[in-house]
Amino acid sequence: MKFLISLTILTTMIFLPAKGTERIKAGGYVKFVNTAMFGKFDSPWMVENMIHNRINFSWQMSDNMSFNAGMRNRFIYGDFVRQFPGYTDLISEDAGLFKFLSQTISSANSSILLTTFDRLNLEYSNESFSVTAGRQRINWGQSFAWNPNDIFNAYSFLDFDYEERPGSDAVRIRIFPGFSSVVDFAVKMDRDNRITAAGLYRFNKWGYDLQFMAGIIGKEDITAGAGWSGSLGKVGFTGEAAYFHPQKNFRDTTGVVIVSAGLNYMFSNSLMINVEGAYNSYFNNISPESFTDLYYSPLSVKRITFSKFSWLTQISYPVHPLINASLAAMYLPSLGDGFIAMPSLAYSAGNNFEISIRAQLFSGEFQKNENQGSVSEKINMVFLRFRYSF
């Protein structure tokens, strides 16, 4: 019964009118994603399907006050649910203080229905100031693939289907001293009442966006970092660096450094190239035993890379005005010279309808433990996605 009610709510919301009145706006998308996973092409495939619905809702209560909500509903069925122990817990996890905003509506042998509000906040803003309270996304990234400055909700480059990312339960105050500068303070609390608090100052100088940030992350670290976005001649140049020092035994310990930097360029025929490198001194402490360890590890900013040094090259090109092709390759020396190749094709099938196919082809080695040596692993994932936006 509970399931039916939820499903009714869900379907009603899917067909909400795309455009509301001026003061109330609702929009979002419905995606269908088919995932196939296999080691070798002729080995048994694991297949999973997902109906993924998102609804963004905003209510402009007055010129300065707004209420914003983002709801994410997923119906997942297939082999992953049936065969991976702990899969439901893993994908339904909500690390926020308001963890009740995520609910598992139904969990059966082969299917799960999940719903979550990943945005739910009130914002007061005027031309030079804003304060936001509630569940919100705080995105401090500047680089393309790896963002050591993005300490509130770290992002995995591989998680392409959830670009919005989970929100943080936080209070955030922003002051805008000029047209391209911001002083940003945020305090977030997670479900274990751990507090992450940090400040950032971003400004524009010498044709660059420059930012400096500092803060504390739970009871774990003190952090300080900087980031930039600008250009070298006509080539875009972005990067971020952050230092994390343990709060415990402050004087006797050494910290962690994560740095990323990248270049990007678009040719006149719209061919776009991104190259990025990253260094993460924390990787030595991760010691993953398998690709799924990395893929599904709860993301913290110190776990954003899959290797001590990481390299990424991405090329994208519109082969037709409606078809965009891209190929990204990530090189991971720490995983026995491992790599992830990520080809994709996206077809704009209508003004609001997109069909895409992409793959993540992983090959690498993992150290099991000190005596057993290394084990090599090959995992291929292919995603077919239909997206209707409204």
Add this chain to the structure above:
Amino acid sequence: MKKLINRLSFLFFILSVIIPYSLSAQNATEIIKKADEKWNGEISGQSNMTMSIIRPAWERTIEFKSWSKERDMAMTLITYPAKEQGQAFLKRGKEMWNWMPSIERMIKLPPSMMSDGWMGSDYTNDDILNESSMVTDYTHRLRGSENAGGADCWVIEMTPHEDAPVVWGKIVKWISKDEYIQFKSEYYDEDGYLVKTEIASEVKKMDSRVIPTRIEIIPADRKNQKTVVIIKDVKFNIPIDDSFFSQQNMRRLR
């Protein structure tokens, strides 16, 4: 990423419509100047537009609102389609930013992205960047009178000055005698071949100016293709404070 970049060109397109130019005068030049002033010679502007790319097998549309002030401040908000809705672009001087509401991120755009054309539309980079002036960068010759778009028009041939930042070998314009509307423009390459034709229609009074509200761009070698721009509304010389063109305001546009 690609699509995001493509949106930039709109800003330039808008700028090309509303930017002020310096002037000089003569007979055919005087006509061109008056036609140019229809759109330009203003301090600030606000508009609501639709752009459609039409091909035999498909059609794509984008709608956007734009604001501009003087030569170096502009802001654009995408209002359609749903996937791109809410994305905003800010231009201040030579720098540009893109606000992506879905990922709550402000992206500074590198210079190489700004000169890209738009999603297979029939606008060339030169149209969009439009750093040349049809008044000062060309020599004008009155070729006669002809009917175009249902109006009696002057036919004026424009040849670019040698050092002008122009890709065309020649432009011919049909400009109405009463309202100085550019009903038709033909663009020729340096070898004298027709590259594309622009046709204006649906003349309306908007913010006390009589202007065409529909512009079609048809490439000469692909007659079954076109790009159509429709101006839904436009306001000239509205009071906008410089502080309107800010990163903070990109998030607040609606």
